[in-house]
Amino acid sequence: MSEPVETPLESLEYRTEVKQLLDILAHSLYTDREIFLRELISNASDALNRIQFEMLTNHEVVDPDAELAIHIEVDDEAKVITLRDSGIGMNRDEMVENLGTIAHSGARTFLEKAGEGKSTQEEIIGQFGVGFYSVFMVAEDVVVTSRSYRPQDDAAQWESKGDSRFSLAAAEKRDRGTEIRIKLKEDAAEFASTWRMESIVKKHSDYVSFPIYVKGTEGEAKVANRRTALWRQSPSKVEAGEYDDFYKQLTFDDQDPLLHIHMVADAPANVRSILYVPTRRERGSLRMRPDHGLRLYSRKILIQEHNKDLLPEYMRFVEGVVDSEDLPLNVSRETVQSNPVTRQLRKALTGRLLKDLKNLAEQDADKYGAFWTEFGVFVKEGITADFANRESLQELLRFRSTRSGADEWVTVKQYVERMKPDQAAIYFILGDSLKSAARSPHLDYFRKHDIEVLYLTDFIDGYMASQLREIEGKPLQNVDDANLELPKDEAAETPEANQAGQEAFDQLVTRARAVLGERVRDVREGKTLVDSPARLVSPDDGFERDMQYVRRILEEDYVAPAKILELNRSHPIVVNLANLLSSNAESSLVNPAVEQLFDNLQLLDGAYQGSVADMVVRIQQLMAAALEK
Ligand code: ADP
Numbered sequence: 001m002s003e004p005v006e007t008p009l010e011s012l013e014y015r016t017e018v019k020q021l022l023d024i025l026a027h028s029l030y031t032d033r034e035i036f037l038r039e040l041i042s043n044a045s046d047a048l049n050r051i052q053f054e055m056l057t058n059h060e061v062v063d064p065d066a067e068l069a070i071h072i073e074v075d076d077e078a079k080v081i082t083l084r085d086s087g088i089g090m091n092r093d094e095m096v097e098n099l100g101t102i103a104h105s106g107a108r109t110f111l112e113k114a115g116e117g118k119s120t121q122e123e124i125i126g127q128f129g130v131g132f133y134s135v136f137m138v139a140e141d142v143v144v145t146s147r148s149y150r151p152q153d154d155a156a157q158w159e160s161k162g163d164s165r166f167s168l169a170a171a172e173k174r175d176r177g178t179e180i181r182i183k184l185k186e187d188a189a190e191f192a193s194t195w196r197m198e199s200i201v202k203k204h205s206d207y208v209s210f211p212i213y214v215k216g217t218e219g220e221a222k223v224a225n226r227r228t229a230l231w232r233q234s235p236s237k238v239e240a241g242e243y244d245d246f247y248k249q250l251t252f253d254d255q256d257p258l259l260h261i262h263m264v265a266d267a268p269a270n271v272r273s274i275l276y277v278p279t280r281r282e283r284g285s286l287r288m289r290p291d292h293g294l295r296l297y298s299r300k301i302l303i304q305e306h307n308k309d310l311l312p313e314y315m316r317f318v319e320g321v322v323d324s325e326d327l328p329l330n331v332s333r334e335t336v337q338s339n340p341v342t343r344q345l346r347k348a349l350t351g352r353l354l355k356d357l358k359n360l361a362e363q364d365a366d367k368y369g370a371f372w373t374e375f376g377v378f379v380k381e382g383i384t385a386d387f388a389n390r391e392s393l394q395e396l397l398r399f400r401s402t403r404s405g406a407d408e409w410v411t412v413k414q415y416v417e418r419m420k421p422d423q424a425a426i427y428f429i430l431g432d433s434l435k436s437a438a439r440s441p442h443l444d445y446f447r448k449h450d451i452e453v454l455y456l457t458d459f460i461d462g463y464m465a466s467q468l469r470e471i472e473g474k475p476l477q478n479v480d481d482a483n484l485e486l487p488k489d490e491a492a493e494t495p496e497a498n499q500a501g502q503e504a505f506d507q508l509v510t511r512a513r514a515v516l517g518e519r520v521r522d523v524r525e526g527k528t529l530v531d532s533p534a535r536l537v538s539p540d541d542g543f544e545r546d547m548q549y550v551r552r553i554l555e556e557d558y559v560a561p562a563k564i565l566e567l568n569r570s571h572p573i574v575v576n577l578a579n580l581l582s583s584n585a586e587s588s589l590v591n592p593a594v595e596q597l598f599d600n601l602q603l604l605d606g607a608y609q610g611s612v613a614d615m616v617v618r619i620q621q622l623m624a625a626a627l628e629k
């Protein structure tokens, strides 16, 4: 069907990055080499999708009536596999551009990670694919012959042995599309088998929507894939295993999804959709794919591969397919966004997803817990961004609290139900981790009075709290608020005898102000402290204060505004320090002790910015004094 014509062969060198990639692939010991076929079929399928889309509006193409299909031919004797598609094709320049540089995002990630150790590399080859070049894991020589759909373009041929060069020549090819002839390496001869090809197609490309014919040198071509558009079937006809298989082939994820949602509706907009929540947010050590988005079809024709308008941004962890007959077939990829149908679909899909997540939470707490652990931050992001759905999103929130166990989640509703009769607010504490938050001196009072406090330890929590302000009519209140109004409990007042005397305590306050200077806004007695000697409270209004946690992470040299230092007049450290100061104002221990009290609080807050070396010197000075006694 294709034979090179007599024109001078042109030899070109790959870009450096491709050379690096090829070098790694050629020497790769990757065991799942069969995924090369998945990559080539996926390219053929892309090319077919593109010509199908093109022909919606343009009939001036080569071979307008050709069947949209993929053919795989195996020559067992010659150890040659040939893949043919009737897709959009490539002219000479497109071949240089597409097969001489790195187009595939997986390949780029692969190169970036190449130095970082084998396991990541293997994960990328398998779970993300490295695109066309993966063929060189099995090929000794590859010849690509292609004819573009544009009638005026000539056919061309590209050839490479996977070393540093490729060659180009004109070619004689009359029919539209691309043919890839693969001469297998000796150690990959096993792939020259129709049976093997069929089983790889089933495993990785069963749901490709175009027929994939497989044939040997003799015998009939057989369609090897099932081609079902699963989303267009009635949910009652689809088995759970089919949903899982489809997910894996769609995403290359090797784990089953956590949840699938098959949505079939005709009003307000026609929609056939399968949405998936993956089990993990990051596959292996990899971040979520940068090219997230849903596959958008109209009547089984792929309109857009990574549509980002069908769900709000914070639902970017969702994978799947959406097909709507209400989208006009001539909709361009650019106008999808502004099409009113897109807006209707987005509303319907978002609503359905939230509803199904709520059902999951009610019906399967363990599974929901797994969802929450992986994707809770996205729900929180949603709360800050999606005002229309805020109530539904709030119901999805889960927290750890001073009362929950380490693997128990608290809902807002549960919290509100067990609030004390006179409790005015929902209390929370911000922290870097559960452990440090749990140690916080701010909790003294709440522990003593058995008032539950929510731990907010996600990066986004401070921002969420500052946006939310209240839930179910109850104000959200940070326990480090300087003006926290707490019921005073007379009974629990410590008897005078255990407290630092007023005069000595006042002296200590004055000294602490002098020692800490600008680093504190003020020093005063703390009335809510029980077991802790001191705490730092924020004088700022809620928004600023809760945002400090976010800013500290985002802004490298962010310095949080100074706070108020509260001292516990009944704590032995404070009592002894006050007494030491009043008996010996010159004592060399007072200032280091004040400094250390202050630094301890910053450490607990995860906000210590001072020098560790200085602190060690100071701790040793205090230890020496303690041991001397
Ligand atoms: P990706 O598919 O992620 O873009 P690949 O490395 O798999 O990256 O392919 C590189 C490019 O080569 C594709 O984007 C496409 O432009 C072109 N290409 C590969 N195979 C075909 C084909 N069968 N038909 C048309 N173009 C193709």
Ligand code: MG
Pocket (backbone or CB within 6 Å): 039, 042, 043, 104, 131, 132
């Ligand atoms: Mg590809």
